[in-house]
Amino acid sequence: MSKSSENELYGTNLSMESMKVIAESIGIGNLPDDAAKELAEDISFKLKHIIQDAAKFVHHSKRTKLMPSDVDAALKVKNLEPQYGFQSSEPLPFRFASGGGRELHFIEEKEVNLNDLLQNLNAKAPLEVSLRSHWLCIDGVQPTIPENPPPVAKNIQKLESVDPINKKPAKETSGKPTTGKQKLRNVETVQIKQLATHELSVEQQLYYKEITEACVGSDEARRAEALQSLASDPGLHEMLPRMCTFIIEGVRVNVVQNNLALLIYLMRMVKALLDNQSLYLEKYLHELIPSVTTCIVSKQLCMRPELDNHWALRDFASRLMSQICKNFNTSTNNIQTRITRMFTNALNQGDKVPLSSLYGALEGLSELGAEVIRIFVLPKLKLIGARIETHLQGSITSNIEKIASEHIKQLLIKVVAPVLKNIKNSPDYVEEYKQEYGYLGPALHAAVLKARTQPTPSTTAACNISTSLTNVSATITRTVGQPSQILQQNTAGPQRTIMMNQTGRVTNQINNQKILFVTQRPPTPGCQPSPQPQQNTVVKFVSNTNTLNQQKMVTAQKLGITHAAQAGQSPISVVSKSSYQQAPTKKPEQMQPPTSIDDLSHLV
Amino acid sequence: MSTDDMDKSQLAAVLQILKKYNLKGTEELLRKEANLSSNLGDGSLQQSSDVSSVLTGYKSDGDPETYEDCYMELKRFVEGSLDIYKHELGMILYPVLVHMYLELVYNGHTEKAINLMRKFGPEQDPYYQDDLRKLALVTKRDHMNGNELTDTFKSNQFIIRMSRDTLSLLKRHLNDKKASVLLNIIQEHLYFDMYEGVARNKNQIDATSGAVGGEAKRQDNKTKVYYGIPKAPDIQSLAAPVEDEDEAADQDNPDKPKKKKAKKDPLFSKKTKNDPNAPPSDRIPVPDLKDNDKLEKIKAYREASKRVTLGPEYLPSVCCYTLLNANYTVTCAEITEDSSMLAVGFSDSIVKVWTLVPQKLKSMKTAEQLQDVNVDAEDVLARMMDERSGETSRSLYGHAGPVYSVSFSPDRTLLLSCSEDTTIRLWSLQIWTCLVVYKGHMFPVWDVKFSPLGYYFASASYDRTARLWATDHYQPLRLFAGHFSDVDCVQFHPNSNYVATGSSDRRVCLWDCTTGNHVRLMTGHKSPIMSLAFSVCGRFLASAGADCKVLIWDLSHGHLVAELTGHEKAIHALAFSRCGNILVSGGLDCMLKVWDFTKLTEEISSEEVNVSHNPDVRIGDDYLLRSFATKSSPLISLHFTRRNLLLAVGMFDGVPT
Known part of the structure; x- marks a missing residue:
């Protein structure tokens, strides 16, 4: 706390205005200034006293946050009637709002659907308190199990990746056992910065082998378990470089081999790693992003482009990419900008780009949000439309290109229509659309019209379901x-x-x-x-x-x-x-x- | 003033009040009854104002304008004095400021008082800021009525330890200045505990200051404390037969079947020597051990022989029990001595007991069924229990407020709990009902602990007292009064002869159970004290609290010997390993810290100490061996099993902070 704010704590009182407002709320119209002042002083004194006492109850309840029950207890100690009806099972969620030079703290109140209560639908029973035991540490070494916090906290991983020089030498008190190694240090006083040898224990090697085999193996149940482990285990930090290498090499080999299934598995591994809350992937993005990009825009990802559904892989990888952008974009690395530029380049190359790559680039861009679509995709619609028109209408083209064109068309209609709906004003004319977007015009027009008639997917409906399903x-x-x-x-x-x-x-x-x-x-x-x-x-x-x-x-x-x-x-x-x-x-x-x-x- | 004079002047004061409110009839009656002449009331007018000034202590005709200058003057003197005396002299600034403020408030100069506090409050030592903020609430004379803090300052002298040189320097200054305001305050409200020797430096002062009433006097810590552990004769006869069995208790059971081979176990051999600091075995009456208790002790010793000796090279294993779905509802937890049961107190008044071993929690058979039990059977205790009633957890209902502490009796048949509803309840863990409700405290009871020998228990309360009880008395045996604020925690010495209390007045106190007097008073904490633990040898006491520090006290002289820092939030759990080598602390910051206590005691024993010479306080985390984080689970209880496995109890807090 700064000195100035501490200073203000001496002899502060509620304002007279507050008193008057409260008086008005109970029907006393014009409270005299003197009375208000007197009241303010008295009430401030009493309030502060009650809060002081309530703090004692917080301490003894072994909490750090004040709850309504503590105030009740403090009132009770002073022989005052507690405030009934203000029970809460958690600290009051104070919200803060400011605007127009005014600041306001208020309690956010939830709306309760009385109908639900009356019908007693999905009544939420409080969960039984249960006891669970785990090893916090074994002979001074903390096992890396989900019950324990990750050995290297995410923010430290982040710090390391952003500022490697700042990396503190691992403190003996928090790391591995010190036996033996400590004595050597007395002899060797010269500090040599060691190369980062991420030594893996036998268990970790075994784990790595099991996980990688399961992830690309044929047993779907095992794969699910392995992915689950990747997405939730807290101790993967040390194995991360190997995992990334595995994925990168896997993508490199399998793109050449056109092995769609394996590419999908590898992308699911990326997804699992992204989902793991204890990992900070930034250090490995320079390796992962190219691999993911490959799976989005590669010319050929499967043996039979006309039959295999490589589109799903492109979609999935695009979503991964957008997740990466969302999680790791900072003003210094500009991931989103760089990725957007990369996809846009593909659009700008005209007819040289194969249709499958074009689809990937479009899908990649569309996952990045409406704004990106508006700026980068809309101006290209006409050109793209012209290109796919030749494939869709013309009879000479191969089946592959026709399918690709069809996919591009579906994709564009799906992602562009909501954007158009928002930027165009209500009367939609087919001609206008045709003028602006060429071949795709009529289809877009139809989609926009349809989107306008349909009610927007209302959030309230989802909310209703979510409240009924919260338990x-x-x-x-x-x-x-x-x-x-x-x-x-x-x-x-x-x-x-x-x-x-x-x-x-x-x-x-x-x-x-x-x-x-x-x-x-x-x-x-x-x-x-x-x-x-x-x-x-x-x-x-x-x-x-x-x-x-x-x-x-x-x-x-x-x-x-x-x-x-x-x-x-x-x-x-x-x-x-x-x-x-x-x-x-x-x-x-x-x-x-x-x-x-x-x-x-x-x-x- | 003689008592007669006192009476008269008090009567005069009453008369004055009656006069003031024009209650003539009553006044006359009183005069008549007290045989007072009418002129006494008038004649002692001057005297009566003196009385009120003595009673209140703050009546002053000093010019309100002079206070600030006076304080400035004093401050300048302190800052201008020699470096070696500066810090000790600086200690008087805080109490002087407080009393000046209170005097101003008492005499109605609220504005001046607030200005004084605004100007000089923030520059006081950071550990006084909390109290200053509380004092700043008091801005009117009637606010002072019944205010805990002002009452404390008013009725107690603020104790300052000072070297002879510093004190003479101060006295000279006061005589020179003749500032009546300052002189009054120092004479009335300050007590200087003078010692011979070099003036202390800032670190030494900071280590022991911070308590509400100032530091502890040396006089407070002069009584001899029997901090040793008496040898347990009856157990030796069972566990390791020794020649010199001469205790009376042994005569009862010389023919115990369990004759253990006398091993060269340090555990037993240590006990054969009489600890010179141990209290006589008959110092406090203790109920005789029952056969069952003896069997239990044998079991405990056998377990103990399998114990791992911990140390820096052999760190403990920790098993963490996490309470799930218990956001903000768990208030306390305790594990039995033999680590078989866990009791948890909840804010919704429930006490819940879990079994931590495969044996279920059984209840006793009904009265009719009990009649069929063969009383002479060897395993009568086991036969009493209903085999089919086993459950893994049981709830005890009865309290009407949050349960702030629970404590198992050593024989695990009884459980104590204390609550915000001001009662202490004794529960049977055989029939699973409440046996006794102890009503004595008038305010919430913060802590309750069974004596390690059973039978006795101690409680600590909001009402600023700690009390000693016996399970078969519904009224307390001893009342330990003297703390200036809530007594937050209480702990029995391992030999049961003493009780330690920690309070919100930031003082740790050791009380003698036989006399009820305090025998040690230790200052140094800067926040309320939440947890206490005695070392296994009985000589040291560890205390910790909201100031995130663990302080280690040497009970032989009441010195602070170490200050262990590292925690970031309040510490609520402390435990010594059974071998006494390791101290562990756990707090709301979800950290468990392991401290090397052997290293600490070795360093202390090499240093020469006596009552007046304070040893250097060891500060920092030099003794920290390891810290372990839990996954957002604040730790509320720590317990070493007989084999030195550490059990930690935490409550999972799913809301990220």
């Missing part, structure tokens, strides 16, 4: 949300199922893989929670055709149906905000239901 933990809704999408694919909308045989082709690393790859791409924008997706694509890659795969697919669908039935009709997965009441670690089997379906959409 369902995030993990449960997640498991529920995922299979219900599969269910939709079985029941609603026209479907396209493509099955293909890959026997005979030599895959790079894994020969006997059985992959099911299901994705769902609603083409129209703004209909995310729509119960009736208009087009579903189910693509299956089966390297060894046999009946077993079929069975697997069927059981998976059954699983989905039962899950969806349990969940009622709530296709939206809601992440409970009050998840702090849950255990610090969720059981892994809850997190990732064993499933044989490799569904990218649930990773979104």
Whole structure:
């Protein structure tokens, strides 16, 4: 506390105005100044006393924050009636607002839907206090388990990566055991800066081997576990360089080999690492970003561009890229600017860019937000439109290019329409659109019109659902949300199922893989929670055709149906905000239901 | 003033008041009853004002304008004096400022008082700022009524330890200046505890100052304290038979079946020698041990023989028990001596007991079923319990306010809890109901502890007292009064003869259970004290609190010997390892810190100390061996098992701060 603010604490009082306002609120119209002054002094004195006493109760409750019950207790000690009806199970969430030279502290009050209370729907029972034991340390060494904090805190990792010189020598008191090593130091007084040898223990090496094998292996259940471990384990810090190298090398090799499945697995590893709260990836971005970019804009990512769904990979990688931008963009590294520039360059190269790369660049840009779309994509619409028109209308072009053009068209309509809707005024004319956007004009016009008629996906609806679902933990809704999408694919909308045989082709690393790859791409924008997706694509890659795969697919669908039935009709997965009441670690089997379906959409 | 005079002048004061309010009838009646002539009331008018000045202590006709100059003058004198005396002289500035402020307020010069505080308050030592802020609340005479802090200053002299040279320097200055305001304050409200020797430096002063009433007098710490641990004769006869069994307690059970081989275990051999500092075994009456207790002791000794000796090379393993879904509701926790049960107190008045071992918590059979139990059976205690009633946790309902402390009896059949509802409750852990409600404190009870021998227990309360109780008396046996503010924590000495208390007046006090007097008074904390722990040898006391420091006191002379810093938030848990080599502390900053206590005691023992010579205080984290962070779980209890495994209890706080 600064001296000046301390100074102000001596002999401060509530203002007379406050007294008058309070007097007015209870119906005393004109409180005389004298009375107000007298009252202000008296009340300030008494309030401060009560707060002083309340602080004692905070101390003894072993907290650091004052709660309403402490004030009640302080009043009780003074033989005063406590303030009934102001119970709260957590410290008061004071909010601060300022504006027009006025400052205001207020308590944010939540709205309670009385109907819900009356019907007693999803009444939230307080959770039972439970006891859990773990090893905080074993013979002076703290094990890196999820129950313990990460050995190197994220902000220290950040500091190291931003300012490596500032790195403090690891203090003996916080690191590994000192036995033995300390004595050497007395002899060797010269400080030599050691090369960063990230020595891995045998356990860590074993872990690395297991994890990498599981991530690219054929067992989907194991992969899910491995990814879960990558996304939540606190002790991965030391292995991070190796993991990154694994991913980078993997992408490099598999792009050349056109091994789509492995690329997807590697991207999911990136996603898991990004999700890990205890890791700070910035040091490795220079390696990761090129790999992710490769998966977005590479000319060819799969064996058969006309049949394989490499679009999903591009979409997923684009989302990763936008997540990277969001997490790590700073004014010094300018990641977002650099990435935007890179994608824009691809757009500017005209016809030299293959259509698949063009799609990737567009998808990459569109994930970066509406503003980016408005500035970089809109001016190019006409040119792109002209280019895909030739492929879509002309009869001479190959099937591959036609599919690519179709995808680009769908993508552009999906992402551009919401932007246009916001920047264009209401009367929309087809001619105008045609004038401005060329070939894509009419389609955009239709999409914008449709977007205008549809109500914006209202947040209130989502809120209602979220409040009714808050007691369902995030993990449960997640498991529920995922299979219900599969269910939709079985029941609603026209479907396209493509099955293909890959026997005979030599895959790079894994020969006997059985992959099911299901994705769902609603083409129209703004209909995310729509119960009736208009087009579903189910693509299956089966390297060894046999009946077993079929069975697997069927059981998976059954699983989905039962899950969806349990969940009622709530296709939206809601992440409970009050998840702090849950255990610090969720059981892994809850997190990732064993499933044989490799569904990218649930990773979104 | 003789008592007769005092009576008369008090009566005169009453008469004056009656006169003032024109209560003639009452006045006359009083005169008649007191046999006072009418002229006495008038004649002693002058005298009566003296009385009120004695009673209040702040009546002063000093010119309000002179106070500020007077303080400035004093400050200039302090700053201008020689460096060696400067810091000791500086100690009088704070009490002088406080009393000047109170005098001004008392005499109605609120503006002047606030100005004085504004001007000089912030430049006082940082550890006084809290109190200054509290004092600054008092701006009117009627605010002073019943105000804890002003009462303390009014009715107690502020104690300052000063070397002879410094004191004579100060006296000379006061005689020269003849500033009546200053002179009055120093005479009335300050007490100088003079010592021979060199004046202390700033660090030495800071180490021991900070308490509300000033430092401790040397007189306070002169009584002999039997801090040693008496040998436990009855256990030796069981665990390691020794020749010199001559204690009366042994006669009862000379034929115990468990004859353990006399090993060369330092644990036992140490006990065979009589500790010269141990109290006589009959100093306080203790109930005789029951057979069951003896069996328990044997078990404890066997466990102890498997104990790991900890040290810098052998750091403890820590098992952390985390309470989940307990945001802001857990207020206290305690683990039994044998580490089999955990009791947790909640802010919603519940006490909950968990078992930490595979054995479930059983309750006793019903009265009818108990009649069938063979009383002479060997395992009658086990037969009493209903096998089917086992549960992993049980709740105890009865309190009507947050439970601030729980304590197990050594034999694990009883549990004490204290609460904001001003009561202490004794619970049976066999029939799982409340047995006794001890009502004695009038205000919230902050802490309660069973004696290590059982039977006795001590409590600490908001009402500024600590009390000693026995489980079979519904009224306290001793009342330890003397703290200026809440007594926040209490702890029994391992030999049960003494009770240590820590208070919000930032003083640690050691009380003798037999006499009820305080035998040690130790100052040095800068914030309320929240946790206390005695070393295994009984000679040292560790205390910690909201000032994020662990202070180690030597009870032989009451000296502060070390100040362990490193925590960032209030410390609520302290524990010594069973071997006495390690001290651990845990706090709200979610950190567990392990301190090397052996190193500390070795360094202390090499230094020569006596009552008047204060040893240098060791400050800093030189003794820190290791610190471990928990995952946003503030630690509220620490406990070493008999084998020296450390158990920590924390509550998970899911809301990131």
